[in-house]
Every structure is written in structure tokens, then in C-alpha cells.
Amino acid sequence: MNKKSIINHIETDNKLISILKKLPNNYWDFKYENTKEYTHSIHSYPAVMVSPISRNIINIVRQIMEVDSLFDPFSGSGTVLVEGMLANIKTIYGNDINPLAIFISKVKTNKLNxxxxxxxxxxxxxxxxxxxxxxxxxxxxxxxxxxxxxxxxxxxxxxxxxxxxxxxxxxxxxxxxxxxxxxxxxxxxxxxxxxxxxxxxxxxxxxxxxxxxxxxxxxxxxxxxxxxxxxxxxxxxxxxxxxxxxxxxxxxxxxxxxxxxxxxxxMNGFAEACNKNGSISKVRIFNNNVIDLFDIDDSSIDLVITSPPYGDNRTTVAYGEYSRLSLQWIDLFGLSEKEIMMIDKTLMGGAKFRKGFEFSIPSKTLTKSLEIIKDIDLERAGDVYSFYLDLEKAISAISKKTKTGGYQFWVVGNRTVKGELLKTDKIIKEIASKYDMDYVYTIDRNIINKVMPSLNSPTNTVGKKLETMCNEHIVILRKR
Ligand SMILES: C[S@@+](CC[C@H](N)C(=O)[O-])C[C@H]1O[C@@H](n2cnc3c(N)ncnc32)[C@H](O)[C@@H]1O
Known part of the structure; x- marks a missing residue:
């Protein structure tokens, strides 16, 4: 890349940072905002990202660049995609490995008469x-x-x-x-x-x-x-x-x-809002594993907004388990009983490293944490490693899909395993630099209305709960 475009990118980053710094402290809290309007709450889903997060990100990024393509590689129930349509972005892509998530987001983004x-x-x-x-x-x-x-x-x-x-x-x-x-x-x-x-x-x-x-x-x-x-x-x-x-x-x-x-x-509210804005958005939602993203063209995305899982499904959110009864009843996806039961194993962190692992992930922060967890519990360290290994592959795949100068907004929560805080915001920042992404800025926000396991069950024991999260971070990266 030539010197001029590097300078242009840095100038755009600085504009973005300056806009973000001027926002009031509670700008990202959304305490009084209606997060259930339009098609957002037609179906519940675990760890949904509250809608104003992506709405505000889109509005802010549009102040510094044109946004013609938006992508959420972990699109879940489709919050980002709905917001992309309301903002009338031309091309919108979603992706998730859970067929129920794809189904819900297709329904939510399909404007009906x-x-x-x-x-x-x-x-x-x-x-x-x-x-x-x-x-x-x-x-x-x-x-x-x-x-x-x-x-x-x-x-x-x-x-x-x-x-x-x-x-x-x-x-x-x-x-x-x-x-x-x-x-x-x-x-x-x-x-x-x-x-x-x-x-x-x-x-x-x-x-x-x-x-x-x-x-x-x-x-x-x-x-x-x-x-x-x-x-x-x-x-x-x-x-x-x-x-x-x-x-x-x-x-x-x-x-x-x-x-x-x-x-x-x-749906009525959503269709009216889309009709009002002229509605040119084309939405496509894929069922790829995020570590490969075969269906999406390289260097095609201006803006990524996403919230990945917080950790492996065994100790955080088992999306497959959550979806099982619906998938069995609606039976629209040609999935066998076995495939429905296996969904959780295909999620990030599904592979097991119970007897140890060769550490290769480019993050000093993660290395330090894993050393500590390994000394307490090798199997749990293996679970943590498995999740971040997939996260590294996801960062690499998503980076390939992003245009030079395009921005990525990662909404992440940091959780505690065996008493050790896993700083996913820092870990993403460190890994991303190996995959052509420059770190730009981190927004810290309080979780006030997110439906997620702020009290989850780390041991999978009913009733045994541990407080793990009360705020989250929006890590901003830009493609080199
Ligand atoms: C935090 S949720 C996303 C929620 C979404 N932002 C919403 O508002 O509904 C994370 C999503 O990642 C998906 N996921 C986990 N592992 C995946 C993988 N390997 N490939 C693609 N999607 C995956 C899960 O199925 C889940 O829907």
C-alpha cells in the first residue's frame, strides 16, 4: 500500500475517534431506548445484541465513509441485518452456523405485504x-x-x-x-x-x-x-x-x-419503515462456519458489525441446545436428529483439547491467562484454547472479506475462567494485527438491557452461578 493511502486511513481513523470521544458517557447504555421495535423481538434468541448499538455504529461510520455493504459473520437472530435494512444499506450479508438463527433472521428481514x-x-x-x-x-x-x-x-x-x-x-x-x-x-x-x-x-x-x-x-x-x-x-x-x-x-x-x-x-412497523426509506437493501444470509466463509467474496465488505460467542458452548451459551425443540418441531431444514444434536459441537470452541495443546495464537494477553488456567485445570485451559483458536481463524476469514479501509466493530464481553479474566477485547486486538487489521479504538459500554448470561453457570450445575460480566467492549479495527 502506498504512503498516501496509509495517511488517508489514519486521517479517517482520527475522524472516527474524534466523533466517538465527543459522545456523552452514557451514549452506549440505551437505558431508556426501545430495543424491541420493528421485527427485532419477533423471536427470542440468547445473547442478542441490542439494536441501537448497530444503529449508532452505522450512523457514525456513515459520517466518515460510504457504507454500501454490511456484514455480520455471527448474525444470530439478525439484529444487525434488520438495522442495516432500516439504514437502507445496499448489500447486507449475515452468516451463522445455527439453522434456527438463519431461519429467524430470514423471517425478520423479509418485508411482507x-x-x-x-x-x-x-x-x-x-x-x-x-x-x-x-x-x-x-x-x-x-x-x-x-x-x-x-x-x-x-x-x-x-x-x-x-x-x-x-x-x-x-x-x-x-x-x-x-x-x-x-x-x-x-x-x-x-x-x-x-x-x-x-x-x-x-x-x-x-x-x-x-x-x-x-x-x-x-x-x-x-x-x-x-x-x-x-x-x-x-x-x-x-x-x-x-x-x-x-x-x-x-x-x-x-x-x-x-x-x-x-x-x-x-412486521407492520418494519415494512412501513422500509417503505419510507425507499428500501433498496438486498439481504443474503449464509450458513457457513465462520472459520471459512466460502460464500462471501473477498474484499467485498465496507463495514462489519458483530458479536461473537463469549466462549465455548459448554460453559457459556449452547445455541444448539437452545434451538433444539424449535428445530425438531418446525422441521424445515432437512436436518437429521443427529445433526440437530451436533450443532453445539460445530460452534466456536467445539473441538476438545483435553490433554494439552501447542500454543500458537498470536496474543500475549491470552498466553499469560492460559498459563495461569493451565496450572489450575488443564482441561478447562484446553476449552479456552479451543475457543480462541477458532476466534483466530474467524478473524483471519473476516479480515479477508473486508475491503481495504473497511471497518470492523466487534462487540465482546470479557469473562472469567477459574478466577482468571479473559480479556477478549485485548486478545482480538492482538490477533487482528497479524491479519492485516489495524486497531483503532475501544468503546466500553455498560450492559443494561442485554438478555445474556451475566450470571451464567460455569460448572453446568443447576443453580450454581457466578457473576462474570457487567460491561462489554466494542473493539474497532480497520483493514490495512
Ligand atoms: C452472540 S450470538 C450473536 C447474536 C446476534 N448478534 C443477535 O443479535 O442475535 C453468537 C452467534 O454465533 C454463532 N456461531 C457460533 N459459532 C459459530 C461458527 N463457528 N460459525 C458461525 N456462527 C457461529 C452462534 O450460533 C450464535 O448465533
Missing amino acids: INKLKKEASILLKQINDDYNENIDFYEMADEYFEKTLDLTSKDGWGNDAPVYLKKYVDSKKINFEVPNFKNIGYWFKPRVILQLQMIKNHILKIEDENIRNFVFAAFSESVRLVSNRRNGEFKMFRMPPIKVKSFKPNVLKEFTDILDKNIEK
Whole structure:
């Protein structure tokens, strides 16, 4: 690169730093901001990045350069992509390894015709209610029927063989009804919930317009978790205690209808906002492992905004586990049971280095921390190493996709392992310099409204919690 362009880059960096330094201290807190508007909250997802972060980054970067392409390599539920559309950026790419994340973000970024959506939804809800009313005993009395002979909270019997029992029930009622069958369905759902979910699914499948069908499936997916025997508010799959399972009687139809109605209003707001801004954005979302990013052209991205996982899935967020019941129920991705169960192993830090490792990651900060953790617990050190090894590969791949002079904003949290603080913000900065990225600046922000495991369970023991994070850092890099 010639001297002139180096000077230009440094001048642009300085402009950016000067804008950032002038912002008030609480600028990135978003204490009073509505983070659930537009399509942002149509489906929950762990560790979502609050929407104003990317909105503000886009606005700020646009003051110093043109932004025609935006990329989030860990796009999760698609927050950055939605904001890119609201900002009317021409080309927007997302990427995630979790098929449910891709599904949610496609739905969120697919602007629908509201009148058509409302019409289809009202036909659907009428069909569902008619079916329910015509067969109310079949749908409502299933729990009582089985409770006469089975313990619905037991892992054996109902827990193992729910589809077999349900088939007998359906046959005895002489009703033509396909019984769903996937691993542990009886452990996670009670009979009447299964029948009602399947009935709703059958009617959704009749919607001809694929975009509308997927939008409705997103509402269905969100209801699945809420009517399951799963304990709410956990990132891992923990079931309610048996006594709670016994008395649990969710209103499946109401849950689904309320979510669908709420989501339609959100889509309405989103479509109006996009129509107002002229809406030229083209969004594509890929299912690559971030360490290769095959589908994205090299040197094609002006701006990267992303929040990677905080660490390996075993001790932070198990995105696959979180998505499992939805993936099993909506069944749109051609995934086998085994592939659904394996998602977490494909996430960053999925490979195991339990017996030690050759240290090769170019970060002094990480080396120091790993030395300390290794002396306490070699296996945990292996987990930490595995995560950062993937992070290094991700930084290398994302750097290749970024144009010279393009900016990357990494929103990261620093967590503690075995008492040692892992300074991911510094580690990224150090690794990135090996991959043609210059460090520009770090913004520190308080986490006030982020739904994430600020109290996570580092030992995977129910109820055992340790405070690990209360602020996060936005590390800014620029491609050389
Ligand atoms: C912190 S979340 C991103 C959340 C997102 N910013 C949002 O607002 O919803 C991190 C994401 O990284 C994804 N991920 C983890 N390992 C990955 C890998 N190897 N390749 C691609 N995506 C990966 C997870 O599936 C998860 O969706």
C-alpha cells in the first residue's frame, strides 16, 4: 500500500475517534431506548445484541465513509441485518452456523405485504379454532386420559415412548391425525400440548405463500419453547421439576395467537419503515462456519458489525441446545436428529483439547491467562484454547472479506475462567494485527438491557452461578 493511502486511513481513523470521544458517557447504555421495535423481538434468541448499538455504529461510520455493504459473520437472530435494512444499506450479508438463527433472521428481514399477511393469518386462526372446537375433547382431555395409567413426568414410559402411546390414543378416537415423533418428545411435552402443537403445525403447512408460512412458523417456534416443560429463563435445557410438570397446563392456542398477532404488528412497523426509506437493501444470509466463509467474496465488505460467542458452548451459551425443540418441531431444514444434536459441537470452541495443546495464537494477553488456567485445570485451559483458536481463524476469514479501509466493530464481553479474566477485547486486538487489521479504538459500554448470561453457570450445575460480566467492549479495527 502506498504512503498516501496509509495517511488517508489514519486521517479517517482520527475522524472516527474524534466523533466517538465527543459522545456523552452514557451514549452506549440505551437505558431508556426501545430495543424491541420493528421485527427485532419477533423471536427470542440468547445473547442478542441490542439494536441501537448497530444503529449508532452505522450512523457514525456513515459520517466518515460510504457504507454500501454490511456484514455480520455471527448474525444470530439478525439484529444487525434488520438495522442495516432500516439504514437502507445496499448489500447486507449475515452468516451463522445455527439453522434456527438463519431461519429467524430470514423471517425478520423479509418485508411482507401486511394486508396479505393479515388475511392469511385470519384464515389460519379460524381454521385452527374450528378444528379445536370440533375436536375439543380430543385436544383437551389427552392428559387426563394418559394420567390414568402413566406418570407423565417420568422419563421411562411416557418420556421414552410418547409417540407409541399417542398413536394408540389417536386410533382409539378414530381420528385421522399424524403423530409427531422425535427424540424425547414426551420428556419435553405433555400429551395435550403435543396434539395442539401438531394441529397448529398442520394448518400452517397449508399456507401456500412460503414467505408468509415461514413468518407464521417463527411465531410457532417461539410458542414451542413456552409451552414445553422446559424451565424458562435458562440457556441450557433444564426441565421443570416433576411437580411443576404435573400441574403445567399452558394455553397453547392463546400463546401462539398472541405471539402471531404481536409479530404481525412488528412486521407492520418494519415494512412501513422500509417503505419510507425507499428500501433498496438486498439481504443474503449464509450458513457457513465462520472459520471459512466460502460464500462471501473477498474484499467485498465496507463495514462489519458483530458479536461473537463469549466462549465455548459448554460453559457459556449452547445455541444448539437452545434451538433444539424449535428445530425438531418446525422441521424445515432437512436436518437429521443427529445433526440437530451436533450443532453445539460445530460452534466456536467445539473441538476438545483435553490433554494439552501447542500454543500458537498470536496474543500475549491470552498466553499469560492460559498459563495461569493451565496450572489450575488443564482441561478447562484446553476449552479456552479451543475457543480462541477458532476466534483466530474467524478473524483471519473476516479480515479477508473486508475491503481495504473497511471497518470492523466487534462487540465482546470479557469473562472469567477459574478466577482468571479473559480479556477478549485485548486478545482480538492482538490477533487482528497479524491479519492485516489495524486497531483503532475501544468503546466500553455498560450492559443494561442485554438478555445474556451475566450470571451464567460455569460448572453446568443447576443453580450454581457466578457473576462474570457487567460491561462489554466494542473493539474497532480497520483493514490495512
Ligand atoms: C452472540 S450470538 C450473536 C447474536 C446476534 N448478534 C443477535 O443479535 O442475535 C453468537 C452467534 O454465533 C454463532 N456461531 C457460533 N459459532 C459459530 C461458527 N463457528 N460459525 C458461525 N456462527 C457461529 C452462534 O450460533 C450464535 O448465533
